[in-house]
Amino acid sequence: MSQEVFQITVLGARGSIPVSGEDTALFGGATSCYMVRAGDETVFLDAGSGLWSAPVDFPRPPVILLSHLHLDHMVGLGMYGRMMQPGKRTEIYLPVQSDGIAVQTLERLYSPPFWPKPLTELGGEVAVYAQQFPLELCDVAIDGTEGSHPGGCMILRLRRHGKTVVYATDFCHTQQSEEALLSFAAGADLLLYDGQFTPAEFAARPLAGHSTAEKAVELMERGNIRRVLLIHHGPGSADAVLAAREAALGRENVRYARQGQVISI
Numbered sequence: 001m002s003q004e005v006f007q008i009t010v011l012g013a014r015g016s017i018p019v020s021g022e023d024t025a026l027f028g029g030a031t032s033c034y035m036v037r038a039g040d041e042t043v044f045l046d047a048g049s050g051l052w053s054a055p056v057d058f059p060r061p062p063v064i065l066l067s068h069l070h071l072d073h074m075v076g077l078g079m080y081g082r083m084m085q086p087g088k089r090t091e092i093y094l095p096v097q098s099d100g101i102a103v104q105t106l107e108r109l110y111s112p113p114f115w116p117k118p119l120t121e122l123g124g125e126v127a128v129y130a131q132q133f134p135l136e137l138c139d140v141a142i143d144g145t146e147g148s149h150p151g152g153c154m155i156l157r158l159r160r161h162g163k164t165v166v167y168a169t170d171f172c173h174t175q176q177s178e179e180a181l182l183s184f185a186a187g188a189d190l191l192l193y194d195g196q197f198t199p200a201e202f203a204a205r206p207l208a209g210h211s212t213a214e215k216a217v218e219l220m221e222r223g224n225i226r227r228v229l230l231i232h233h234g235p236g237s238a239d240a241v242l243a244a245r246e247a248a249l250g251r252e253n254v255r256y257a258r259q260g261q262v263i264s265i
């Protein structure tokens, strides 16, 4: 039996705003947060409201990588229990966006009047860094490249023991961005891909910053990618809608992410 290299837990896969209710119970209502365990290392991909339900104890201090600074991807930071516990270290890596002031941007949001205290004063040991790639965490190699989204969004790639996971949230496909993604994600074992829009929604809003499940299938085939997890579900997409879209795709290896789901690579 092969040994697990990555274990990915979907803590939140909803896009734009958290939702709740019976008709979103299956795919979940918490916003973007994926916990990746890799040996003793833990990497969180984004810190949406799903971070609230994350465990707090790990063999080594976890690293939180933010793809970009839209609120749905960082709204969970202020309530993550680990960051309130004395002596527990958490590292947050922010993308450096066009203004070059990522760290100050986070401090601006997490301070009065928007939040009672800065993240570094919640009680735990919180360190905030600007992202610089490549980043090595023990035997996990992390890289990032700019995607395509209003205001920018990083595509993130984790590699360990020959396995590759790529996180492409809030991604808008254009001829140029597709080629960039393909060269970055080719051969990946798992691609988490923004499947928020239907083809009709994409046609109506091609610059809104999101992509489609159909494009994911195309990229998977062109890039020789083994498996796709569709993420960033539209806040108005009920379980029945997502389940019907998934069935229509008819692909065993292309599924919409379900909150709570655990994937082993």
Ligand SMILES: [Zn+2]
Residues within 6 Å of the ligand: 015, 016, 070, 072, 073, 170, 232
């Ligand atoms: Zn988003």
Ligand SMILES: [Zn+2]
Residues within 6 Å of the ligand: 068, 070, 149, 153, 170, 209
């Ligand atoms: Zn966004």
